[in-house]
Amino acid sequence: MSSSVSFNQLVYVLVRQIPPGKVLNYGRVAQLLGVPHGARAVGWAMSALKSGDQGVPWYRVVNAQGRVSIKGSPAGAAEQRARLEAEGITFDERGYLDMKQHLWRPALPEVEAIIRQARGDLESPESDVDTD
DNA sequence: CAATTGACTTGAT
C-alpha cells in the first residue's frame, strides 16, 4: 500500500488532458504538478515513454521556445511536428510554433483536482472516495 | 546513499 505515485505517472496523467491543437511546454507541466523547476524531470518522464504508451499525447509537449526538442532522434522530432501539424498547428521557417496561440491554458482548480484524483486513484484504487 | 543522465529553462555574451 501506500505506494506513492511516481512523478512520471502524474506527468502522463496531465499530458493526457492536453486537448488536440494545443500544446504545453515542459516547464509548464512541471509547474502545474507543483514543481516549478522540474522541467527536466518532465522531459525525463517523456523519454521514459514507450511506443506502447499511445494513450499519452507526448507530441503535445514542446519546449518553452515553441519548438520540438527531441534529442537523438531526428525522426522522432519530425514525427512530433507531423502529428502537431495534423492537428492544425503550423510552424514557421525556423521550426517554431506560435505558443501565444497554441499554449493550453487550463483552469488551475480543475487541473489540481485531476492531479489530486490521480494520486488517489493510482495510490488506492479501491479507497472509497468519500462520502460525506 | 552518491554519481550520472537528460525530449528543460533562463539569463548573459
Added chain:
DNA sequence: TATCAAGCCAATT
C-alpha cells in the same frame, strides 16, 4: 538571433 553556462528535478545505476 545564436551559443554558453549554471540551476533544478526525478529516475537509474
